[in-house]
Amino acid sequence: MSNRAIQNTLAVFKREFLAYFNSPVFYVIVVIFLLATNGFTFFFSRLLDSDDVSLATRFFVWHPWIYTVLAPAVGMRLWSEEHRLGTIELLMTMPVSPWQAILGKFFAAAVIWLIALALTFPIVGTVAYLGDPDSGPIISGYVASYLYAMTCLAVTSAISAFTRSQVVCFIISVAFCLVIALIGDPGLTQTVVNAVPNGMESVVQFISYFSFMDHFFEMTKGIFVLRDVLYFVSVIVVALLVTDLGLRSKRA
Amino acid sequence: MIQVKNLIKVFGTKVAVDDVSFSVEKGEVLGFLGPNGAGKSTTMRMVTGYFRPTSGSVNLCGIDMLEEPELAKQRLGYLPENAPLYSDMTVASFLGFCAELRGMHGAARTRAIDRVLDLCFLDSVRNQSVDTLSKGYRHRTCFAQSIIHDPDVLILDEPTDGLDPNQKHEVRSMIKRMGKDKAIIFSTHILEEVEAACSRAIIIDRGKVVADGTPESLKKLVPGANSLDEVFRIITNPDTAVKKAA
Numbered sequence: 001m002s003n004r005a006i007q008n009t010l011a012v013f014k015r016e017f018l019a020y021f022n023s024p025v026f027y028v029i030v031v032i033f034l035l036a037t038n039g040f041t042f043f044f045s046r047l048l049d050s051d052d053v054s055l056a057t058r059f060f061v062w063h064p065w066i067y068t069v070l071a072p073a074v075g076m077r078l079w080s081e082e083h084r085l086g087t088i089e090l091l092m093t094m095p096v097s098p099w100q101a102i103l104g105k106f107f108a109a110a111v112i113w114l115i116a117l118a119l120t121f122p123i124v125g126t127v128a129y130l131g132d133p134d135s136g137p138i139i140s141g142y143v144a145s146y147l148y149a150m151t152c153l154a155v156t157s158a159i160s161a162f163t164r165s166q167v168v169c170f171i172i173s174v175a176f177c178l179v180i181a182l183i184g185d186p187g188l189t190q191t192v193v194n195a196v197p198n199g200m201e202s203v204v205q206f207i208s209y210f211s212f213m214d215h216f217f218e219m220t221k222g223i224f225v226l227r228d229v230l231y232f233v234s235v236i237v238v239a240l241l242v243t244d245l246g247l248r249s250k251r252a
Numbered sequence: 253m254i255q256v257k258n259l260i261k262v263f264g265t266k267v268a269v270d271d272v273s274f275s276v277e278k279g280e281v282l283g284f285l286g287p288n289g290a291g292k293s294t295t296m297r298m299v300t301g302y303f304r305p306t307s308g309s310v311n312l313c314g315i316d317m318l319e320e321p322e323l324a325k326q327r328l329g330y331l332p333e334n335a336p337l338y339s340d341m342t343v344a345s346f347l348g349f350c351a352e353l354r355g356m357h358g359a360a361r362t363r364a365i366d367r368v369l370d371l372c373f374l375d376s377v378r379n380q381s382v383d384t385l386s387k388g389y390r391h392r393t394c395f396a397q398s399i400i401h402d403p404d405v406l407i408l409d410e411p412t413d414g415l416d417p418n419q420k421h422e423v424r425s426m427i428k429r430m431g432k433d434k435a436i437i438f439s440t441h442i443l444e445e446v447e448a449a450c451s452r453a454i455i456i457d458r459g460k461v462v463a464d465g466t467p468e469s470l471k472k473l474v475p476g477a478n479s480l481d482e483v484f485r486i487i488t489n490p491d492t493a494v495k496k497a498a
Contacts, residue, residue, distance in 0.1 A: 004355065011352035015338070022340040086336030090397070093300040093332075094353040095325040251303055 008096045012104025016078070020112055029074055030116045036066045037120055047126075054133060056220040059123055060141045064181045064216060067152045072173035074112055075156030076166045078105045079243070083164035083250065092251065102243050106157055113149045117142065137222030144219030147232035151212070152177045154239035161246025184211020253278050253435035254299065254405055259308035261294050261459075268294045270459035272308075276452075278404070281431035283450035283467075284439035287488050291459040292439045293333055296409050299437070300330045312405050326354070329403035331411055335394035337382045343393050344369070344378045347400060354401040368396035371426070387414045395423070399430070406430065408438035412445060424449045443480040457488040 020026040037059065041047050045058035052058070082088040091101055127133045156173040163169050182188055189208040193201045212235075215228040254276040261269040269291040276282045286292050297303040299310050301317045301324060310317035315324040338346055344365055351361045369375045372392040377385060382393065391414060398406060411427065412420045420442075427436060428449045440446065446453050447467045455463040455470070463470055463483075470483055477483045 007355070007357070008353060011349060014352075015341070015349045018345075019338070019340050085339065086332060086334060087338055089297070089302050089332040090330070090336055090350075090394075091353075093302050093325060093328065093330045094350070095322045095355070096353050097322055 005097070005100055008100040009104040009107075012091075012096070012101050013108050016105045016108035017111060019077075020074075020108070025074070025077070026112060029070055029112070030119060033066060033070055033116045034119055036070075037062060038123065040066075041123065048130075055123065055127060055138055055141055056217070056222075060145055060220040061217075063145045064148055064213065067149045068177040068181050069174060071113070071149055071152030072156045072170050072177060074109050075153045076160055076169040076173065078109060078157050079160040079247070080163055080166045080169045084166075088247075088250070092247075098244055098247055102157070102240055102247070106154065106240060106243075109153050109157075110150060113146065113153065117146055117149070134222065136224070137220065140222050140224040141220040143224070143229070144216050147219075147229065147236075148212070148216055151180065151232050151235050151239070154236040154243075155180070158239045158242035158246060161243045161250070180212050184208040184214055253313050254437065255309075255311040256295075256299060257309045257311075259295065259298055259310070260306045261291075261298060261303060262306045267459055269298070269305075272456065272459070272461055274454055274461065274464060276435040276437060278435050279432055280452055281427060281436045281438070281450045283446040283453035284437055284456065285441075285443070285446060285453055285484060286439075286456040288441075290456045290488070292456055293409055295456065296330075296407055296437065296439060300328060300407055301325055326401075327404045329398035329401065329406045331395050331398045331408040333409040333413075335391045337390060337394055339383045340381070342379050342381055343374055343385070343389075346382060346393065347396055350397045351400050356401065364400050368400050371399070372396040373422075388416060388419050391415060392419070392423075404434055406434050406436045406438075408436070410440060411438055412440065412442065420445075443484060447480060455484065455487060462487050 040062040041059045045061070047058045050058065079088070082091060092098070124138060127138075152173075155176050156169065159173045159176065160166075160169045163172075184207075189204060192204050196204060212232075215231045218225065219228050254274075256275065257273050259269055259272045260267070272291070272295055274282070284292050284296070294303065298305045298308075299312075299317070301310070301321045304318070310324075312324045313327045315327065317324045338349075341349065347365045347368060348361055351364045354364075356364050369378055372395055374389065374392055374396060377389055382390065385393065391411075395408070395411060398408065408427070412423050415423060424445060427438060430436065431449070431451070438449075450467060452464070452466055453470055454461055463473055465473075467480060471477060471480060474483045474486050477486065
């Protein structure tokens, strides 16, 4: 990237990032996220009653479900709002390439999530105080959690490029993220296999092979494999490519 | 400075812009006239690189818009229809954002903001949120954005829409002043504006250019017509005139 390209991306990033703080979105999301993660961990998973200080099965396990709802809430304004206000016309007639704008906006929302996730630090303190957890699985768990959030965010970015309504974007994005969370779920796969006509089972099995959760849990267990990281990164890249496609189609 | 050749835009089966060609030289102010839905905004959106033409070419200051969009856009200022703004920003921060995208940083950015705040009489609202501005101020803020980098080419889609008579007069004289060393296109419904500010005018109807000339020469197109208004009504295909007759 040239100097100019970085400056443009940064300018878009800065505007978008500050926009989160100028609206209640950021504060609401962070509070709900922290209430949800800690509530689930302490009240449903009963972290304090267990003899287990690993976070994988009691803390990170809830994250994909929380992101399914909250990541679209953060991402829905990215492009829908530009379409609704008409500012997309302004942005796209500036000497800014679509990619600089897409990345600038995506990074802004990504940093919002980084802040939200960083604010869960007391849980690490709690388990460190109560026991002697391995730092490896905690670090890879956080990386997995963040990558999962980014995946949901990229999907939302793609959908917001196609619609001027934040509500439509939110609903469709949640549905998509739900599919992502459920693909490859053993119980669900079995149900679907039983329901589909003969010969289709292999198709279902094939789709279930793309399970996000498998990759996510591998990582939270502390098995940090490049393959899992690349899996998430490739989905994010594809979703951002679709964002570009959506913006193009609106201008065609 | 602006060269548009055989521009065609098709939406589905509808031909919105049908083989439009024109050019604007430095020092010219081109008025873009036509009934609603004639293809004015679509043409402007192609000239500014927002829409991709179905076919044809756009050239700004010798740079091809389709081949080098980012380079061409650097030379261009654009006021879109309805003056869109980011509602969560203040006037100054919005202009600062636009200046940064135009490659101005630090002191240059501050200077550019101050210059256009002054030019567009926005100093009193510089720290006000865009959300709380009246229509006239919103319009001028977006207009300020289009001239923040002192561009060679200025494209204004209905710059006087929704302004009061004083503001209209101000914008018109600003266009006329800037027209001396820029190439300007602006679209309007108000024909007296054309006579007041334009050195040339194009009338576009159903996607086609139906007249191109100085306001004076356009008047002579229709023998016996006294005003540009009359010429406009006769040479454009009037949905509205039919309604009036009925």
